[in-house]
Amino acid sequence: MDRYFVVHAPRQTGKTTGLRTLASELTAEGDIAALKFSCERAKVAHDDVGWAESMLLDSIREAARRSGWPKKLLPPDPWPQATPGSRISAALAEWCHRSPRRVVLFFDEINALQGDSLVSFLCQLRDGHNARPDGHPFPASVILCGLRDVRDYKTAVGADPGRCNPTSPFNIVTESLRLGDFTADQIGELYGQHTEATGQEFTKDAVDRVFELTQGQPWLVNALAHEITFEMGVTGAITAGHVEDAKERLIRARAIHLDSLAARLHEPRVRRVIEPIVAGTVPSMDGSIDDDVSYVHDLGLIRGTMDLEIANPIYREVLLRVLGDRTARLVRSDPRSFVMRDGRFDLERLLREFVVFWREHGEVIVQQEGYHEAACQIILMAFLHRLVNGGGYLDREYAAGTKRLDVLVRWPYTGPDGERLVQREAMELKVWRAGKEDPLPEGLAQLDGYLDRLSLTTGVLVIFDRRPEAPPWNQRGTFDEATTPSGRQVTVLRG
Structure with missing residues (x-):
């Protein structure tokens, strides 16, 4: 606690579910008010800082209302008046000043913020973070959660990802964490829960084939199991053959997760990485390729x-x-x-x-x-x-x-x-x-x-x-x- 983090992972890897669970568990402890909310609606604001701030504050308020918290923990209504470009800082400071508990915020889909809106948000977050030692009220801990590492937010707003200066809004993050994939044992444990609940067994060959095909990617692991048990209607023991059939069905159906990845393939920075992989050639050695590789890795490709x-x-x-x-x-x-x-x-x-x-x-x-x-x-x-x-x-x-x-x-x-x-x-x-x-x-x-x-x-x-x-x-x-x-x-x- 008292630290700020970036959590990033490809789509459909359990980020949102994990944050929601963590927020619930922290709040249940009694001395923290932890709230998870999405920044996605602010995507349309682009460089309009005031509009982005309004949508972020609306998202925070709606998430707090849905949480079922007592009134004393809810954010102020209305939010304090402030100049666009400082409204997030003023709002969070006022909320933390009034709250009887320490406020912890999980900004999900943070990658939706773009351009000037992203820079303004991060600058306000940094200023509030750095003022806490002087008694200024501000969230005790923050998680920025999305597809990309913090270095890629720098790239998104035109900053140099290789430099870190003392006034950078990007240097408040204590640690950047990437959610990992399942191991073969964890897939067996996950599927074992289905066996305990229904009596339907996943054979060892089936579990091994799932790991081989997915390398533990969480959405794929769950999607294959769902395809077999619900869409294909398999009733007996689940075999490697069933897994093979489910894989083909998922690919042919171009499920939304697979389709979202496919849509990225023609982005220039994705193509610069993927093309030499398919061709078997050596990637470009210019200075920007490392950042492109990190971006494609963060996408999970x-x-x-x-x-x-x-x-x-x-x-x-x-x-x-x-x-x-x-x-x-x-x-x-x-x-x-x-x-x-x-x-x-x-x-x-x-x-x-x-x-x-x-x-x-x-x-x-x-x-x-x-x-x-x-x-x-x-x-x-x-x-x-x-x-x-x-x-x-x-x-x-x-x-x-x-x-x-x-x-x-x-x-x-x-x-x-x-x-x-x-x-x-x-x-x-x-x-x-x-x-x-x-x-x-x-x-x-x-x-x-x-x-x-x-x-x-x-x-x-x-x-x-x-x-x-x-x-x-x-x-x-x-x-x-x-x-x-x-x-x-x-x-x-x-x-």
Whole structure:
């Protein structure tokens, strides 16, 4: 207590629920009046400081009224008169002066404040915070809760995030806390509560698959369980197969949480981070990239700020599906025509069909693709998704600096004796860029390691030629056979 904090985490990670619970528990102790309220309605005010202050004070008053507190704890009505730009400071000081308890405030959705409104609010908060040692009444503790760390509020108002001067309104925060994701054990414990309440068990394989797909992202963990138990109506033990089906349903439905992430992909600072991850290239080394990386990490799109990887397999899937939407609309082949008589998937035919598609549409799509450096990867993934995801699954692995994108096609089918089997086909994508050597040797070595990890004996290496001297588009799409360093036979497609 007596400190000011920033709590930040991606959307749908339990921030609001946690703050509401904490406020209730602190107030119940008897010597604190803790209030959680949202700043979201002030977003429309932009740089209008007075309007933003009015909406913030209205939000505080409404939240206090809904709390059921006795009248002596409620804020003053009306708020004291003050000049715009000092109304928050005056209002909070008057409330704390009258209150028989210490006032603690949780500003949820603080990222809604923008521009001059944000600067004015933080300056008032800082002035009130610094005046407390002289007996000036002001909230005993404050949490600013939102998507971003305090450094990103500096960026939002044009300040230099790398500098901290004594008069900065941003330096009152004692600590910035980021809410973490669930561990595998915590997911098991959470799902165990459902088992205790209903008797319905999540098998260990199901829990492990949930952790693998979500990496503990709280919204995804809960959404998968809800999809299985309520939307799919599973009544018996929940298996990894149910989890797989629920994942596909969530992605296809583009649930609001996934849609909100997808909407960020075309923000310039998000694209600067995500594009080299998809392309496998090295991110820009200019001074602003670190702040962009931190911003994308705070959004929850990437796992960390050092090794740039998408946060979890579900986000990897959503990201490439969203970026490939326009390409997928051009794919006219019937997915059912790629299923062979024995139930297996005809990957060889799919590759031949892709060559036809690539020669006809590739040049135009590459030129129009906003993620220009990752255009080849996005186009092939869109083609695969359109034709495989009707009855099979695509697993993708990619990260910045790897110079590759690994793909695993999993196709369930019924064997001759009625047994359930899964066909697995591995592919690796590489790009031959201007001024670089032919990536074939490196690609064969990398694909060799991927096949070894999957215990597969064959695979496909796709090499896209992005050099100015590449063959004409109508001549691209040749097939060769090659041998990996360990002796595996692979198909090489040059596009």
